Amino acid sequence: MSKTTTQAVEKKLLRLLHGGQSRTHLREIHAHFLRHNLHHSNQLLSHFISICTSLNQLPYANLVFKHFKNPNIFLFNSIIKGYSLHPPFENSVKLFSLMRNRGIWPDEFTLTPLLKACANIRELTLGQGVQKIVFVLGFWRFGCIRVSVVELYCECGKMDDAWKVFDEMSHRDVIIWNLMLHGYCRIGDVGTGFVLFRRMGERTVVSWNTMISGLALSGRDKEALGLFNEMCDEGLEPDEASIVTILPVCARSGEVEIGRWIHSYVKSKELYRSFVSIGNALVDFYCKCGDLENAFAVFQDMPNKNVITWNAMISGLAFNGEGDHGVILFEDMVRGGMTPNKSTFVGVLACCAHAGLVQKGREYFASMSVDYHLKVQLEHYGCMVDILGRSACVKEAFDLIKTMPMKPNAALWGALLSACRTHGDMDLAEYAARQLVDLEPWNSGNYVLLSNIYAENGRWDEVEKLRVLMKGIKKEPGQSLVR
Secondary structure, three states: OOHHHHHHHHHHHHHHHOOOOOOOOHHHHHHHHHHOOOOOOHHHHHHHHHHHHHOOOHHHHHHHHHOOOOOOHHHHHHHHHHHHHOOOOHHHHHHHHHHHHOOOOOOHHHHHHHHHHHHHOOOHHHHHHHHHHHHHHOOOOOHHHHHHHHHHHHHOOOHHHHHHHHHHOOOOOHHHHHHHHHHHHHOOOHHHHHHHHHHOOOOOHHHHHHHHHHHHHOOOHHHHHHHHHHHHHOOOOOOHHHHHHHHHHHHHHOOHHHHHHHHHHHHHHOOOOOOHHHHHHHHHHHHHOOOHHHHHHHHHHOOOOOHHHHHHHHHHHHHOOOHHHHHHHHHHHHHOOOOOOHHHHHHHHHHHHHHOOHHHHHHHHHHHHHOOOOOOOHHHHHHHHHHHHHOOOHHHHHHHHHHOOOOOOHHHHHHHHHHHHHHOOHHHHHHHHHHHHHHOOOOHHHHHHHHHHHHHOOOHHHHHHHHHHHOOOOOOOOOOOOO
């Protein structure tokens, strides 16, 4: 094939690669490489790997890369960048080592993604080693390098180091400001983050979302809601992250009207169709507000549902005492081909507890390991103890606790104690209360519970002994919600 023909084929393949149909034609394009003996072209394969990366086809890109005998820096840069954006991020570091072993020196397009990979896996020491290479090779002048170093320090919680680099930068765009904002909020220093937020000359929706999320995670719900309203007043439209962040805040704060406004906004923009997470957040919001009618309406309207959607609705029904309906929904989920996960079983077992469905609870509990190969966790045992305890099966609940492969926690013994007292098994109640005292010797409430059990049985000597034991243990003062 002549040089002119080869160039024409290369141009055609590049057009195909960067065209709108590359997602469905990757293998056909690769076949063209092989047919025209162009599979040794570093340039073409660099473009091919970049496209694979953008389409999240890293395994295919890696396969092509492995079969290339003499990759140059451009090809290495493409695959290193790919793995800096998609897991396993460690592969970027491995490929960089391979590159150096072949005697190829890195450039700024190698080191920028390599620093990002270190940030993603929070490998501070490794990242600092890359930073030293940056200084040795004289690449510190490149802005993209400095941005990546700031990201590394922010992700690793080293905000003093991040600030030093940030402060030295003469040009600071909104991306670098957002990185610093994220870094401070991530380590819980929301105060400094908020000061930085107010200093920003330009803010994107990402800036607002980061600050709102930081406030919400710090328990400052009122301020988070205020900032969300301020964002909307400034004409910025909430995106997926804004909505998923603020709806739980609305539920905790009892701001039902704001949540309903978000629901109408979502419907007007048809965001259900694009983001299943938004529908999930709305279902969860309405369930926590006790509005099962709207929760179920959202659930039914969602064109796409994942396991989180079903879990939110099932758990919401349990939370609102509609255990029977939760069990029916769980059966619909399984019949529809959706595989339940560990959280699903927490929800459906809670439904069984509220509905008094003891046998159903036993069946679901057994099916976790038998049918779905899920590891039964402490919270699942807790649900079963609750189911059995509510139905007066306290001996069975106790036997279950004894067979657990992990140590019971205070919540589990507390559930058994409550059931024993309700159903009059005072011997087992005493045993459970003693376990609570052993687990939490600092908790005065556990001593009070055990003391009450002794008093109910007329064992006043034991009551007196407990009073002696309780000396020096500070009792938490009673509180009232009435103001």
